[in-house]
Amino acid sequence: MLYSEKTPAQKRADFRAALASGTLQKMPGAFNPLSARLIQNKGFDGVYISGAVIAADLGLPDIGLTTLTEVALRARQISRMTDLPTLVDADTGFGEPMNVARTVQELEDAGVSGLHIEDQINPKRCGHLDGKAVVDTDTAIKRINAAVSARRDPNLLIMARTDIRAVEGLAVAIDRMKALVDAGADAIFPEAMADLGEFEAVRTAIDVPVLANMTEFGKSELFTTDQLAGVGINLVIYPVSLLRLAMGAAERGLETILAEGSLQPEVKNMQTRARLYELLDYSAYNTFDTSIFNFQVPQGKGAS
Numbered sequence: 205m206l207y208s209e210k211t212p213a214q215k216r217a218d219f220r221a222a223l224a225s226g227t228l229q230k231m232p233g234a235f236n237p238l239s240a241r242l243i244q245n246k247g248f249d250g251v252y253i254s255g256a257v258i259a260a261d262l263g264l265p266d267i268g269l270t271t272l273t274e275v276a277l278r279a280r281q282i283s284r285m286t287d288l289p290t291l292v293d294a295d296t297g298f299g300e301p302m303n304v305a306r307t308v309q310e311l312e313d314a315g316v317s318g319l320h321i322e323d324q325i326n327p328k329r330c331g332h333l334d335g336k337a338v339v340d341t342d343t344a345i346k347r348i349n350a351a352v353s354a355r356r357d358p359n360l361l362i363m364a365r366t367d368i369r370a371v372e373g374l375a376v377a378i379d380r381m382k383a384l385v386d387a388g389a390d391a392i393f394p395e396a397m398a399d400l401g402e403f404e405a406v407r408t409a410i411d412v413p414v415l416a417n418m419t420e421f422g423k424s425e426l427f428t429t430d431q432l433a434g435v436g437i438n439l440v441i442y443p444v445s446l447l448r449l450a451m452g453a454a455e456r457g458l459e460t461i462l463a464e465g466s467l468q469p470e471v472k473n474m475q476t477r478a479r480l481y482e483l484l485d486y487s488a489y490n491t492f493d494t495s496i497f498n499f500q501v502p503q504g505k506g507a508s
C-alpha cells in the first residue's frame with residue numbers, strides 16, 4: 205500500500221540483473237501511476253514511461269514541448285507506485301550536454317531505474333515520423349558522456365537511443381551505436397528498425413542490452429515476444445499502447461452515451477469497482493484505520 209516497497213537503488217540493481225539474465229524484459233508504457241500498478245499486477249518485468257504519452261496526456265504533440273519538470277514529476281509519480289524497474293524517455297536530454305547532466309540527476313532523484321537519451325536535433329519529434337534529423341556523432345557522444353558522468357548511482361541505466369537508421373541507413377546506425385557504447389552507454393535503443401533482420405544485425409554488432417520499440421502505427425512491424433527473444437533482444441517496450449487502448453475504449457463509451465442514452469451496454473467492458481480497489485490495495489489501508497475499507501462487492505447490478 206501507499207508506495208513501492210522497494211527503494212530506487214534496489215529497483216536499479218534488479219533492472220541490471222534482469223537485463224543480464226538473457227530473458228526478454230517486457231515493459232509496457234504506463235500512462236499514469238495506476239496503470240503501472242496494473243502492469244505489475246499482471247506480472248510484467250518493468251514499466252516504461254513514454255515521452256509521447258506524457259505529451260499526449262497534456263494534450264500536446266510529441267515535439268519537444270514538455271519540460272524536464274513535467275517529465276520528472278510524472279516519472280516520480282509512476283516510479284513510486286511500482287516495485288518494478290522503470291525506464292523513462294528523456295528525449296534529447298532537454299538541451300545541451302550540461303542540460304543532459306541535470307536531466308539525469310533530476311530523473312535519478314525521481315527514482316527511475318534507467319533513462320534514454322536520443323540523438324535527434326532539438327526540437328525532437330516522434331521517432332517513427334518522417335523528416336526527423338539527427339545531430340553529428342560528436343554531439344551524440346557528448347550527450348552520453350554528460351549523462352554517464354552525472355549519475356550518482358552507478359546502477360542507474362543510461363541507454364543511448366539513435367534515430368539515425370531512418371535518416372542514413374542501418375550501417376551508419378550500427379557505427380553510431382558502437383560509438384555510443386564506447387562513450388559509456390549501458391544499453392542501446394535502435395529506433396525505427398525496418399525488420400527483424402535489422403534487430404538481429406544490431407544485436408550481433410553490439411555488446412550491451414538492446415531494446416525493441418513495438419509502438420503501433422510506426423515503422424517497425426509488431427513482432428511477437430518470441431520473435432524478439434529469438435534474435436536476442438533484451439527489452440521490449442509497448443510505449444503508447446495502454447493509452448491507445450484506454451482512449452479507444454473511452455471513445456466508444458462516449459459514443460455509446462450519445463447513441464443509447466446510457467452507458468449500460470458498456471458496463472460489462474469496464475474495470476469493476478472491486479478490481480479497481482484491489483489494484484489500489486484499498487483494504488490494506490485498514491492497517492492505519494479499520495473503518496476505512498468498508499466496501500463490499502455488490503451483488504446483482506454490480507455497478508454501484
Ligand SMILES: C[C@](O)(C(=O)O)[C@H](CC(=O)O)C(=O)O
Binds near residue numbers: 255266329331419
Ligand atoms: C518511444 C517513444 O519515444 C515514446 O515517447 O514513447 C515514441 C513512441 C511513439 O511515438 O509511437 C517514439 O517511438 O518516438
Ligand SMILES: [Mg+2]
Binds near residue numbers: 254266293
Ligand atoms: Mg519519445
